[in-house]
Amino acid sequence: MMDGRLFVICVCFILNVSNVYATKQTTKSNRRGADDCNPTVVAHRGASGYVSEHTLGSYALAIDMGADYVEPDLVVTRDGYIIARHENQLGVSTDVAQRPEFASRRRTQRVSGNLVNGWFSEDFTLAEIKSLRSTEPIPHIRKHNARMDGSLDIPTFQEIIDLVKALETVKNRTIGIYPELKYSSHFQRLGLPMERKVVDIFHKNGYIGKGAPAFIQSFEVDNLKMLKKITDLRLVQLFDERSKIPYDQSLLGNNITYGQMATPNGLANVAKYASAVGPSKSYIIPRDLFNNLGQPTSFVRDAHAVGLLVTPWTFRAENLYLPRRFQRGNNPNDFGNLEGEIRAFINAGIDGFFIDHPEVLVRIRGPC
Numbered sequence: 001m002m003d004g005r006l007f008v009i010c011v012c013f014i015l016n017v018s019n020v021y022a023t024k025q026t027t028k029s030n031r032r033g034a035d036d037c038n039p040t041v042v043a044h045r046g047a048s049g050y051v052s053e054h055t056l057g058s059y060a061l062a063i064d065m066g067a068d069y070v071e072p073d074l075v076v077t078r079d080g081y082i083i084a085r086h087e088n089q090l091g092v093s094t095d096v097a098q099r100p101e102f103a104s105r106r107r108t109q110r111v112s113g114n115l116v117n118g119w120f121s122e123d124f125t126l127a128e129i130k131s132l133r134s135t136e137p138i139p140h141i142r143k144h145n146a147r148m149d150g151s152l153d154i155p156t157f158q159e160i161i162d163l164v165k166a167l168e169t170v171k172n173r174t175i176g177i178y179p180e181l182k183y184s185s186h187f188q189r190l191g192l193p194m195e196r197k198v199v200d201i202f203h204k205n206g207y208i209g210k211g212a213p214a215f216i217q218s219f220e221v222d223n224l225k226m227l228k229k230i231t232d233l234r235l236v237q238l239f240d241e242r243s244k245i246p247y248d249q250s251l252l253g254n255n256i257t258y259g260q261m262a263t264p265n266g267l268a269n270v271a272k273y274a275s276a277v278g279p280s281k282s283y284i285i286p287r288d289l290f291n292n293l294g295q296p297t298s299f300v301r302d303a304h305a306v307g308l309l310v311t312p313w314t315f316r317a318e319n320l321y322l323p324r325r326f327q328r329g330n331n332p333n334d335f336g337n338l339e340g341e342i343r344a345f346i347n348a349g350i351d352g353f354f355i356d357h358p359e360v361l362v363r364i365r366g367p368c
Helices: 002-015 056-064 100-105 126-131 157-171 184-189 195-204 222-230 247-251 264-270 299-305 338-347 358-365
Strands: 040-044 069-071 073-076 082-084 107-111 114-118 215-218 234-239 276-279 352-355
Touching (some): 082 195, 157 195, 195 215, 195 222, 222 247, 338 358
Parallel strands (some): 215 234
Antiparallel strands (some): 073 082, 107 114
């Protein structure tokens, strides 16, 4: 079944979906909204459990599977274009390392406090980025994804919006977009800030106001506060490990940790600029040293008390990522009982899931 879906998606690319379906007329008033179903299915980097992440194929498959939102991570090119990659280090998920014409671009720099060696989006023009091809970033785990290496390019943010709008017409439902701004302080330091560019692209395409099917998320803090001043689109504060300090705050000498931000008082402060929070799963239900799920914390209750939606990350089907009780067999790369983990988090009261295998949650959720 999966290969058939991928075949249809590839055909759509060849035929140019935006033109093929332009004659199919639907009205927005008849569409299911991106926020109409509970819990919300946010396709993490697209249907990244089946197709290489951050490609139009991955986003299209996620929409075909019923995802309410697609989630692109955004970085910037040297000439200021917004593209979808999880890392600005292109060697992780493109074929740049096999391209001799770009060998001299390899270098080492600090990115958000970490020393990184490779090829960076900010050193390439969009035209050069478009000459690259996407590759699976974790082929040792998702060997089936690697079969498509070299077949898909790196999309711009605008191309993702174009795809979403075309497939909304096909599916007769509204599909949301949930981008994460990556390495904001890093790009600001380079004179390539992305905040205004992302907002302008959203606004130009009709995504305006809190009712728009869109969220903008970040692990940093001050960029979200700045976004609050220039757009009414909903914002999401992401939470990393409890002991970590948001990178932009560490630059300012502010020592507040994500753990402190997760207290009732901390969440109340977050609610002054954000509409939702995206914590790692351990904030909701921690695991013990033996990889067993513990008891739910008060995080969801505390966040809801100040009006914040809660959408934790990341739900994946492979045994490697699952709690011990939901693993099946001895191969860490085989699919386990993702359904069991999902049900535990639904019972904990969360509002949505960042998920690599969106059809599993769609199936559990049922019609809406």
